[in-house]
Amino acid sequence: MDNQDIRKAGLKxxxxxxxILELLENNxxxxxxxxxxxxxxxxxxxxxxxxxxxxxxxxxxxAGLVTRHNFEGGHAVFELDRGGHHDHMVCMVxxxxxxxxxxTIEKRQREIAKEHGFEMVDHSLxxxxxxxxxxxxxxx
Amino acid sequence: MDNQDIRKAGLKxxxxxxxILELLENNxxxxxxxxxxxxxxxxxxxxxxxxxxxxxxxxxxxAGLVTRHNFEGGHAVFELDRGGHHDHMVCMVxxxxxxxxxxTIEKRQREIAKEHGFEMVDHSLxxxxxxxxxxxxxxx
DNA sequence: ACTTGCAATGAAAAAGATTCTCATCATCAT
DNA sequence: ATGATGATGAGAATCTTTTTCATTGCAAGT
Numbered sequence: 001m002d003n004q005d006i007r008k009a010g011l012k013x014x015x016x017x018x019x020i021l022e023l024l025e026n027n028x029x030x031x032x033x034x035x036x037x038x039x040x041x042x043x044x045x046x047x048x049x050x051x052x053x054x055x056x057x058x059x060x061x062x063a064g065l066v067t068r069h070n071f072e073g074g075h076a077v078f079e080l081d082r083g084g085h086h087d088h089m090v091c092m093v094x095x096x097x098x099x100x101x102x103x104t105i106e107k108r109q110r111e112i113a114k115e116h117g118f119e120m121v122d123h124s125l126x127x128x129x130x131x132x133x134x135x136x137x138x139x140x
Numbered sequence: 141m142d143n144q145d146i147r148k149a150g151l152k153x154x155x156x157x158x159x160i161l162e163l164l165e166n167n168x169x170x171x172x173x174x175x176x177x178x179x180x181x182x183x184x185x186x187x188x189x190x191x192x193x194x195x196x197x198x199x200x201x202x203a204g205l206v207t208r209h210n211f212e213g214g215h216a217v218f219e220l221d222r223g224g225h226h227d228h229m230v231c232m233v234x235x236x237x238x239x240x241x242x243x244t245i246e247k248r249q250r251e252i253a254k255e256h257g258f259e260m261v262d263h264s265l266x267x268x269x270x271x272x273x274x275x276x277x278x279x280x
Numbered sequence: 281a282c283t284t285g286c287a288a289t290g291a292a293a294a295a296g297a298t299t300c301t302c303a304t305c306a307t308c309a310t
Numbered sequence: 311a312t313g314a315t316g317a318t319g320a321g322a323a324t325c326t327t328t329t330t331c332a333t334t335g336c337a338a339g340t
Contacts, residue, residue: 012336014288034327049290054327056288070210074298075326089258098256104248109267112245116238117272118229125265127249132257152307154317174298189319194298196317214327215297 009063016052024066024080031069031077031097071126087124091131098131149203156192164206164220171209171217171237211266227264231271238271 002021003013011017019041024032027040034053041048057078060066069077071090087105089098105125113120130136142161143153151157159181164172167180174193181188197218200206209217211230227245229238245265253260270276 012287014336016289035325047290051291051328052289058328070212072210089253089256091258092261098258100252100256102248102252105245105252108242108244109265112240112242113229113267113269116229116240118231118238118267118269119277120267120269121232122268123266124268125249126263127253127258127260128262128264129253129258129260137259152316154307156318175296187319189321191299191320192318198299 005063005065009059009065011059011063016048017056019046019048020053020056021060021065021080024078029097030099031071031079033075033077035075037078069124069126072128087126089127089129091133091136092128093130093136094133096131096133096136145203145205149199149205151199151203156188157196159186159188160193160196161200161205161220164218170239171211171219173215173217175215177218209264209266212268227266229267229269229271231273231276232268233270233276234273236271236273236276 002025003018006013006017006021020037023037023040029036032040034050034057037057038048038050038053041053057066057068061068061078065081067079067081069079069088071077071088084101086099086101089100090096109123110120142165143158146153146157146161160177163177163180172180174190174197177197178188178190178193181193197206197208201208201218205221207219207221209219209228211217211228224241226239226241229240230236249263250260
């Protein structure tokens with residue numbers, strides 16, 4: 001039950017929060033900006049303010065329901081936390097995002113942090129490149 | 141000669157560009173925002189516009205003289221490209237930035253990209269955590 | 281079901297970062 | 311030296327995100 005997730009986060013179960021969580025769960029593209037969420041909900045006929053989207057997404061992030069990514073482009077994107085951590089691969093042409101996880105890299109990161117006297121809390125690995133689509137290859 | 145770097149980038153050698161490059165070379169903190177550069181140059185008595193800072197930093201980035209990072213915090217930071225690529229480790233409390241490079245991770249990244257049909261062009265790896273300073277440990 | 285406190289909301293304003301416009305000025309090849 | 315072209319500064323504009331504040335709605339207790 002999603003509503004329980006909201007309640008567990010110490011937040012009241014309100015319509016905007018339910019709608020935002022539903023959208024994050026059902027939307028085809030997993031990485032969306034606040035603006036994206038706003039427009040999609042408006043398109044669905046919901047009445048909601050952009051400020052609420054930002055507030056709720058930040059609360060969801062604090063609660064660990066959602067992760068915020070600072071990809072290139074001047075705006076943050078949000079993604080529903082489906083249990084497992086993973087890293088990202090972004091196509092610089094079409095913007096396609098692939099997710100991956102690699103134990104070798106994960107392990108090395110912890111080691112490197114320790115070597116530098118750091119205690120790793122989180123990390124962000126983003127590979128930028130050209131995806132398999134021929135239109136995204138160099139030369140076009 | 142720095143000015144040659146500017147010229148090689150196809151840019152005219154102007155006072156603002158020289159001053160910005162000098163600052164990036166001599167400043168103690170290697171990661172600075174456009175606003176940082178602006179204030180530092182003003183403090184040094186230089187007359188320069190913020191718009192110019194943004195323009196020049198973007199040009200330097202395009203020319204490969206400078207790298208732009210999208211760390212957390214809503215604004216980009218820039219760093220002089222001193223030849224070698226490297227990744228970052230950021231203290232979530234004091235903001236300290238350490239640099240590192242690890243061949244194991246570098247190699248794996250290329251492999252992973254290929255496995256997903258991507259051709260890697262660039263990447264960004266940022267480890268967030270608590271640095272060695274006792275004040276930055278959990279519990280404070 | 282009814283009240284009521286406190287959190288949540290929407291709209292608009294504000295703040296912060298970055299880009300754009302445009303008139304003026306400086307660089308550099310000739 | 312000089313002229314074409316690119317570069318600059320100031321401010322306006324744009325874009326993203328946060329804040330303010332009056333109003334509304336949830337939820338705990340009756």
